[in-house]
Amino acid sequence: MTWTKLLPSARPTLQRRLTTSISLLTVALFLLFSATTLFVTYSLEDAVYQEQLKQAQREIGSNSALPANMDFVEDLTRFNIEPAWPVLSVELGENTPFGEFTADGRHYHYRVVDGGFLLLDSTDIPIVKRALDDIFLILLVILLPALLITLWVARITSKHALKPFRQLSQMFIDRQPNSTVDAAQLNQIREQDVKQIACELLNALEQKAEVLEQQVAFSQGMAHELRTPLQVMTHSLELLGQTHDGLPTTSAFTRLTNSVTRMQRISSGLLWLTSTQDFSGNSDVEQTVRDTLGSLEALTVSHGIDIRINCHRPCEMPLPSEVLELIVINLLNNVIHHGKADGGQMRWDIEIDSRRVLFSNAVENVDPVNQNEQRFGVGLVLVEKLVQRFELAVDSQTEGDRFSIVISRG
Structure with a gap:
C-alpha cells in the first residue's frame, strides 16, 4: 500500500496556525497595554496639574501671589478655544471643577473658583512629553521577551492542545508503507471526536484497500477467462495466415496479431x-x-x-x-x-x-x-x-x- 508523504513544511499546518493566532493575540494585548499605559500617564499628568491648581486656590485664599505660569480670569470668552490634544480630558464648562483646553497655540489647565477661573499654562512644562521617549523604550524592551514568551507558550500549547491531531498525523501520514493501524493506537487518542475521525479514515482506507484487492483479483480472473479465447484467436490467425497468402503482409492483420500477442503476454503476466x-x-x-x-x-x-x-x-x-x-x-x-x-x-x-x-x-x-x-x-x-x-x-x-x-x- 502506498501512503502519501507528509506535505512540505512550507505549507500551512495546525501548529503554524496556532502560533500565528497566539502571536497576533500577544501583539493585540501589547498594543492595548501600551495604549492603557499612555492613558494612565496622561491621567497622572492631569492629576499633577489639578493638584497644583488646588494649591494655588488655597494660596489665593491666604492672599499669596500666584506662580508665574498661573493667572486668574473672570471668564474664558476671550480665548479662541480649540479642542485639547491628546483628547483625554476636554472638560470645558463652568459646571466642571477641572478641565483643559488649547487656545492660540497655548495649552491650559483650569479650575473653577469663586468669581472666575484659575488658569495654569502648561505649554512649557509638558511632563508626559519629556517622559514619552523613556516610556516607548520601556515598551520596546518589554516587547522582545513578550514575543519570546509567545513562541514558548505556542510550543507548549501545541504540544498538549494539538496532541490528538499529531497522533492522527502519525497514524495516517507519517506511517510506513504496508503498516497497519491497531486498536492500541486508536485508544491512545482520548478525544472522542478526533477518535471518530480516525475511525472513519481507517474504515475508508480499509475499504479502498479491499476494493483494490478485488480489482487485482478481478484482473487475475479475467486473465484466466481470456486464456482460452486468446489461444483460439492465435490459432485462428495462424490458420488465416496459412490459407491466405497475402493476408499476413497487410497492416491490419499485423496490428491484430500484435494486439493478440500483447494480450497473451499480459494475461501470462497476471497469471x-x-x-x-x-x-x-x-x-x-x-x-x-x-x-x-x-x-x-x-x-x-x-x-x-x-x-x-x-x-x-x-x-x-x-x-x-x-x-x-x-x-x-x-x-x-x-x-x-x-x-x-x-x-x-x-x-x-x-x-x-x-x-x-x-x-x-x-x-x-x-x-x-x-x-x-x-x-x-x-x-x-x-x-x-x-x-x-x-x-x-x-x-x-x-x-x-x-x-x-x-x-x-x-
Whole structure:
C-alpha cells in the first residue's frame, strides 16, 4: 500500500496556525497595554496639574501671589478655544471643577473658583512629553521577551492542545508503507471526536484497500477467462495466415496479431500472481523496456510523452519478461492519466542501474490542494504485487500527480 508523504513544511499546518493566532493575540494585548499605559500617564499628568491648581486656590485664599505660569480670569470668552490634544480630558464648562483646553497655540489647565477661573499654562512644562521617549523604550524592551514568551507558550500549547491531531498525523501520514493501524493506537487518542475521525479514515482506507484487492483479483480472473479465447484467436490467425497468402503482409492483420500477442503476454503476466511455479531465469531490463515501449510507440506519440531512458549499467532482474512488460504498461497508463490530470508536460524518466530501476513521471505545477494520489488506483498496487511475487524490493512514493517506483534486487 502506498501512503502519501507528509506535505512540505512550507505549507500551512495546525501548529503554524496556532502560533500565528497566539502571536497576533500577544501583539493585540501589547498594543492595548501600551495604549492603557499612555492613558494612565496622561491621567497622572492631569492629576499633577489639578493638584497644583488646588494649591494655588488655597494660596489665593491666604492672599499669596500666584506662580508665574498661573493667572486668574473672570471668564474664558476671550480665548479662541480649540479642542485639547491628546483628547483625554476636554472638560470645558463652568459646571466642571477641572478641565483643559488649547487656545492660540497655548495649552491650559483650569479650575473653577469663586468669581472666575484659575488658569495654569502648561505649554512649557509638558511632563508626559519629556517622559514619552523613556516610556516607548520601556515598551520596546518589554516587547522582545513578550514575543519570546509567545513562541514558548505556542510550543507548549501545541504540544498538549494539538496532541490528538499529531497522533492522527502519525497514524495516517507519517506511517510506513504496508503498516497497519491497531486498536492500541486508536485508544491512545482520548478525544472522542478526533477518535471518530480516525475511525472513519481507517474504515475508508480499509475499504479502498479491499476494493483494490478485488480489482487485482478481478484482473487475475479475467486473465484466466481470456486464456482460452486468446489461444483460439492465435490459432485462428495462424490458420488465416496459412490459407491466405497475402493476408499476413497487410497492416491490419499485423496490428491484430500484435494486439493478440500483447494480450497473451499480459494475461501470462497476471497469471504469475497466483502461480506457484518457480522462475529461475533473468530478464534484460533495458531490452524489455525498450521492446515494450517500441510496441506502444503509436500510443506514446499520440499522447506526446517524452520518454527518457538512462541506462548507467546493464541490469538483469529475476522475473519473466512478460511480467516486466506488464509493469511497464501499467506505469505508462499512470503517466498518461496523471499527465492529463495535471495539464502539464507528460514526461517519463527511466533510470537503470546494475541492481535497480527507477520509474518516475515529471509533471509541472503540482497543486498541494488538489491531491490526486487516490486516482493511482490498482496500477501501483498491481506493480507492487508483481514485484513482490519474485521477492524483489519495491519502494513507491506519490505526491500529487507525481509518482516514483524503485525496483531493486535484495
